[in-house]
Amino acid sequence: MNDSGEPPSQVLSSDHREIDRTFEEFQATPPAATGRRTELFDRFATDLRRHIAVEEQLLFPVFVEGEPSRRLLVDLMLDEHRRIEEVLQEIHRRLDTGPASTGDLESELLNVLWAHNAREEESVYPWFDAHLSSQQARTVKRGLRESVPTNNEPRLEERDA
Numbered sequence: 001m002n003d004s005g006e007p008p009s010q011v012l013s014s015d016h017r018e019i020d021r022t023f024e025e026f027q028a029t030p031p032a033a034t035g036r037r038t039e040l041f042d043r044f045a046t047d048l049r050r051h052i053a054v055e056e057q058l059l060f061p062v063f064v065e066g067e068p069s070r071r072l073l074v075d076l077m078l079d080e081h082r083r084i085e086e087v088l089q090e091i092h093r094r095l096d097t098g099p100a101s102t103g104d105l106e107s108e109l110l111n112v113l114w115a116h117n118a119r120e121e122e123s124v125y126p127w128f129d130a131h132l133s134s135q136q137a138r139t140v141k142r143g144l145r146e147s148v149p150t151n152n153e154p155r156l157e158e159r160d161a
């Protein structure tokens, strides 16, 4: 998928791990270190939102195209993304109030995130290894690193058509 030929499933799963590591660092930082905690959480949330945007804008449309039976699985993942976003916002709000504990919300987030990531890694990502062109794979990798196109820009399948 990238210059060294790493398959998309591996690149996407590695991105999960990297995002997890930032969250672990956040969790290991005591509530009294408010500034550091906010900084780590902001980085975690930015990276996770970027990852989700790549999935929703570049990957899921290709996955579901021509195979409507995958719609249910994609809808489930979109619901989970929405739930993840809700909890992210709740944590942002709590951190804004000062050195508060966010342990309950962290558990809630991890419950959704772990099941969600496992589902993607088992049932979704492997499909892309066989079905993305190297150009599409590069676009995905770039999206994970930088940003994804807005909804007004051509989607992956249109750009490669």
Ligand SMILES: [Fe+2]
Pocket: 052, 055, 077, 081, 116, 120
């Ligand atoms: Fe996802």
Ligand SMILES: [Fe+2]
Pocket: 012, 016, 051, 055, 117, 120
């Ligand atoms: Fe993911």
